[in-house]
Amino acid sequence: MRIAERQVGDVTVLELEGRLILEEGEFPLRDCVDRLVGEGRVKIVVDLRKVTRLDSAGVGMLVSKYLTARRKGGTVKFLHLTARADELMHVTKLAGVFEIFDSEEEALRSFTPGAAQA
Amino acid sequence: MAATTRPRRHVLIVDDDRALRHVLASLLADAGHVVEQAGDGHEALRRLETGGLDVVLLDIGLPGVSGLDVLTRARASASPPIVIMMTSDDTPETLLSAVRRQAWRFLRKPFAPSAIVEVIDDAVAASAAMSIEVVSARPEWVEIVAPCTLEISDRIQSFVMQLDADLPVQVREAVAQAFRELLNNAIEWGGRLDPARKVRISCLRAKRLLLYRIADPGDGFDIDKLRHCAIANPVDAPLQHAIVREEQGLRPGGLGLMMTQSLVDELIYNEARNEVVFIKYLD
Incomplete structure (x- = not known):
């Protein structure tokens, strides 16, 4: 799992590439988000466009890091879900919890106070 | 960018399709692996005798000695390499025969050559098969x-x-x-x-x-x-x-x-x- 990190204002965009599955990919994501939250960077967008495989452990880690950021007054939002990831989010009822976007611009704008949610 | 350093392994590619061998060899060499090639089963067996291989990419449909027979000999060797089978023969009987002979994975042709890097990464990460x-x-x-x-x-x-x-x-x-x-x-x-x-x-x-x-x-x-x-x-x-x-x-x-x-x-x-x-x- 490769993670490309970009800062756009006070929002960190993480582009994941590779497999987010049990014993692979979940730990790099955990370490990355924990580091960001520890640095006070709690506005995070996770781009899943290049995630090639996703299982329950991977989704579980997304949930875990969402909670980590929320506890520090921030949040994790999601971008460019593949069809498979979108299906998994719906069957696990997470689509009603997470903010999910198709465009980075909309995702970034959603952090603006008073911005309409996509 | 956070990334995992890729360990270097010794890979033998066995296929009578010379063009495919070269494409795979280039990809794996670019990924840092040491790569050798063999065009038929006899050549593969000779190379296996000298040992030192970590992974073998092995076509099933080889002239002379079949890929399945090479697989059997490879897995019976003193330090058996991980063997990944390649074939366009996707009959269940062939697949099951490969599994029974302890093939590590099965790639159906045609496959995107670039996918081989990830497969080798998986093989490298595996403990002794x-x-x-x-x-x-x-x-x-x-x-x-x-x-x-x-x-x-x-x-x-x-x-x-x-x-x-x-x-x-x-x-x-x-x-x-x-x-x-x-x-x-x-x-x-x-x-x-x-x-x-x-x-x-x-x-x-x-x-x-x-x-x-x-x-x-x-x-x-x-x-x-x-x-x-x-x-x-x-x-x-x-x-x-x-x-x-x-x-x-x-x-x-x-x-x-x-x-x-x-x-x-x-x-x-x-x-x-x-x-x-x-x-x-x-x-």
Whole structure:
């Protein structure tokens, strides 16, 4: 799992590439988000466009890091879900919890106070 | 960019398709591996005798000595390399024969050459390839006994999904995901990730349905004690299981059963819940 990190204002965009599955990919994501939250960077967008495989452990880690950021007054939002990831989010009822976007611009704008949610 | 450093391995590519050999060799050399080539089975056997190979990419349809025979000899050697089979022959009989002879993975041609780097990465990450026992090798009834390791889970899933390669993509993907979730559950929770313990997998294909049975060596679970699983969440608290898992010191997860229930047509546990059957109807 490769993670490309970009800062756009006070929002960190993480582009994941590779497999987010049990014993692979979940730990790099955990370490990355924990580091960001520890640095006070709690506005995070996770781009899943290049995630090639996703299982329950991977989704579980997304949930875990969402909670980590929320506890520090921030949040994790999601971008460019593949069809498979979108299906998994719906069957696990997470689509009603997470903010999910198709465009980075909309995702970034959603952090603006008073911005309409996509 | 955070990335994992790729270990360097010694790879032998065996295929009578010279162009394919060169493409694969270039990709793997660019990825940092030491790569050799052989154009037929005899050449491959000569190279295997000198040892020092970590991975062999092996075509089944070789002139002279067949790829399956090279596989048998490779796996019987003193330091057996991991062997990845390549073929356009996707009959279940060939696949099962390769599994029985301890092929590590099976790549159906044509495949995107760039995919080979990831496959080799997986092979490199694997410990010495553990044995899978093929108890039944009929295409309609495949039965496997394997050690409880996650590496085995990937291997078995790869082979089982190849058996169903003639099915529609949506069916295959749903079955693959469900199979992976349940097998990982069996290995992790039932088998405690102990390679000395075994998981038994049966894959049946009837005219109108697929049936998979997974039996793990554990004691099963109590359906009333699943607060750490999403299927036990109250309707208005879809993340409660995650909080419970944190409190109990469990790794993030707990979504496998909920996912599986949505992917298959029937999901049936035995009384102890250390054996599970799932069914996918074919319409």
